[in-house]
Amino acid sequence: xxxxxxxxxxxxxxxxxxxxxxxxxxxxxxxxxxxxxxxxxxxxxxxxxxxxxxxxxxxxxxxxxxxxxxxxxxxxxxxxxxxxxxxxxxxxxxxxxxxxxxxxxxxxxxxxxxxxxxxxxxxxxxxxxxxxxxxxxxxxxxxxxxxxxxxxxxxxxxxxxxxxxxxxxxxxxxxxxxxxxxxxxxxxxxxxxxxxxxxxxxxxxxxxxxxxxxxxxxxxxxxxxxxxxxxxxxxxxxxxxxxxxxxxxxxxxxxxxxxxxxxxxxxxxxxxxxxxxxxxxxxxxxxxxxxxxxxxxxxxxxxxxxxxxxxxxxxxxxx
Amino acid sequence: xxxxxxxxxxxxxxxxxxxxxxxxxxxxxxxxxxxxxxxxxxxxxxxxxxxxxxxxxxxxxxxxxxxxxxxxxxxxxxxxxxxxxxxxxxxxxxxxxxxxxxxxxxxxxxxxxxxxxxxxxxxxxxxxxxxxxxxxxxxxxxxxxxxxxxxxxxxxxxxxxxxxxxxxxxxxxxxxxxxxxxxxxxxxxxxxxxxxxxxxxxxxxxxxxxxxxxxxxxxxxxxxxxxxxxxxxxxxxxxxxxxxxxxxxxxxxxxxxxxxxxxxxxxxxxxxxxxxxxxxxxxxxxxxxxxxxxxxxxxxxxxxxxxxxxxxxxxxxxxxxx
Numbered sequence: 001x002x003x004x005x006x007x008x009x010x011x012x013x014x015x016x017x018x019x020x021x022x023x024x025x026x027x028x029x030x031x032x033x034x035x036x037x038x039x040x041x042x043x044x045x046x047x048x049x050x051x052x053x054x055x056x057x058x059x060x061x062x063x064x065x066x067x068x069x070x071x072x073x074x075x076x077x078x079x080x081x082x083x084x085x086x087x088x089x090x091x092x093x094x095x096x097x098x099x100x101x102x103x104x105x106x107x108x109x110x111x112x113x114x115x116x117x118x119x120x121x122x123x124x125x126x127x128x129x130x131x132x133x134x135x136x137x138x139x140x141x142x143x144x145x146x147x148x149x150x151x152x153x154x155x156x157x158x159x160x161x162x163x164x165x166x167x168x169x170x171x172x173x174x175x176x177x178x179x180x181x182x183x184x185x186x187x188x189x190x191x192x193x194x195x196x197x198x199x200x201x202x203x204x205x206x207x208x209x210x211x212x213x214x215x216x217x218x219x220x221x222x223x224x225x226x227x228x229x230x231x232x233x234x235x236x237x238x239x240x241x242x243x244x245x246x247x248x249x250x251x252x253x254x255x256x257x258x259x260x261x262x263x264x265x266x267x268x269x270x271x272x273x274x275x276x277x278x279x280x281x282x283x284x285x286x287x288x289x290x291x292x293x294x295x296x297x298x299x300x301x302x303x304x305x306x307x308x309x310x311x312x313x314x315x316x317x318x319x
Numbered sequence: 320x321x322x323x324x325x326x327x328x329x330x331x332x333x334x335x336x337x338x339x340x341x342x343x344x345x346x347x348x349x350x351x352x353x354x355x356x357x358x359x360x361x362x363x364x365x366x367x368x369x370x371x372x373x374x375x376x377x378x379x380x381x382x383x384x385x386x387x388x389x390x391x392x393x394x395x396x397x398x399x400x401x402x403x404x405x406x407x408x409x410x411x412x413x414x415x416x417x418x419x420x421x422x423x424x425x426x427x428x429x430x431x432x433x434x435x436x437x438x439x440x441x442x443x444x445x446x447x448x449x450x451x452x453x454x455x456x457x458x459x460x461x462x463x464x465x466x467x468x469x470x471x472x473x474x475x476x477x478x479x480x481x482x483x484x485x486x487x488x489x490x491x492x493x494x495x496x497x498x499x500x501x502x503x504x505x506x507x508x509x510x511x512x513x514x515x516x517x518x519x520x521x522x523x524x525x526x527x528x529x530x531x532x533x534x535x536x537x538x539x540x541x542x543x544x545x546x547x548x549x550x551x552x553x554x555x556x557x558x559x560x561x562x563x564x565x566x567x568x569x570x571x572x573x574x575x576x577x578x579x580x581x582x583x584x585x586x587x588x589x590x591x592x593x594x595x596x597x598x599x600x601x602x603x604x605x606x607x608x609x610x611x612x613x614x615x616x617x618x619x620x621x622x623x624x625x626x627x628x629x630x631x632x633x634x635x636x637x638x639x640x641x
Binding site for chain 1: 364365478480481508509510511512513514516517535536537538539540541542561562565566575576577579580581582583584589590591592593596597
């Protein structure tokens, strides 16, 4: 069991709003092993980005534990957390707003090194920044340019270089390719995979794009309204989704081929509000299998067959 | 009755943006036609000129900086580029209407949704009384799956998918001949996107509307379009039926697009990105605009603009080497 790098136990994050408590993340458990990619997928508002932020303690958890290499991140003091951030880094979705517009690319990439006071001499500092630029495929001549001079793909490379600066072992990737054009998206995804192989990185890859998630992940957790509804090895999940929400989600993806016909499950209505959610299964109001029990009892995430975790009362009852 | 006839014919359209940094050649020599009842997919990446093209059709380009250099846009036998703004106003919303990408910003926040649908109806039919318009507006709402009671709600009370439905209701209210949809589902979640696409398909058939669908998602194209035009750097590089493009896509850029998207049905394969970046539209390469990124490029591609070749009936490719 020593290859577990991150374990999240009963993680909860509630936000106070005028209308009541918003249950953004509501009792989430998962484990990520070393050097693998865990894909976290779900629609807007399901809490996937909140989890990413909780892991870096950009926001504080309401309840629960986040064990990184066995140590609970939530209990670290400021100084210890700063040490910890050398190991855990994040790449954000929007490369347009996550970089400081008044800082050159060189400065931006070097910032983590300066904050953490990694180098005492200028020479090794500069050497490291250029090395990072090489690693992520940014031409050295771009060192003195500013973010507005770069296209989205290159800006995202800067974001990745910043995250890689301190040699982290774990990266949270929060929709890193969603703002990019498809031809550039492929370049960045390939880069992420190369970096993982080269440096043995572990990823938590957050995305709403199922095709991307499928391409890059080893394991997948599907979220709906603050809860994980299904968790499985990647191929298995796409071969046979078990939770009714996962089934609808997968069937909704438009396929770039005119030869396949998919039986689409069209969900009725919208995602309900996460503020003061009703008891029972969160998906029940839109679920085709829902019965009385679903409106009363929250289904636990349980192993329905080896390696397949599903939170549904009626999984076994499907044809 | 109009089956097989041409509704919209764009000929040799060139649109530039005149900026301080230079002339942006957004659309160059673009020709395109659309028959009654057809759905055309306009596919390309950021900056390919898709939105400029459709904004030109509706004449809602901001001029300046935009400038229509040359071309004709023949809609029902009349050139839209020759019409004055007064006549265009009669066409917009009535004959041609448009759905924009972002449902969050394309509704008026201080009017109820029924008022906004009534506005289109009354603008194009002066005789319609308020009462009649209201009844029609509520019918339209029901049509797109929103309960009539919600007509008196304001946009902020709706979710993204519902807002997009309201906009669809508004766009179809006057039963236009041509509907232009600019990335109508990009801002929506997949399950909501599926709902909206299903709705658009249904309504298109019921109303027998022709449609131009702008998208970068080849999955949506496969689902909804009859004809497909692939745009790159202001030009259509390949045009054909869905069969032509999906089974026999020939332009290196088309092939590149298909190779670089992860497919949910495929087993683990490495993505093959298109090398390099989209060109700077102020400083476009000579010859074929795709040649710096093309792995098949030869000498001729660097100097000569490739002709638009008809490879098989109705399938056009702009490339020297096919």
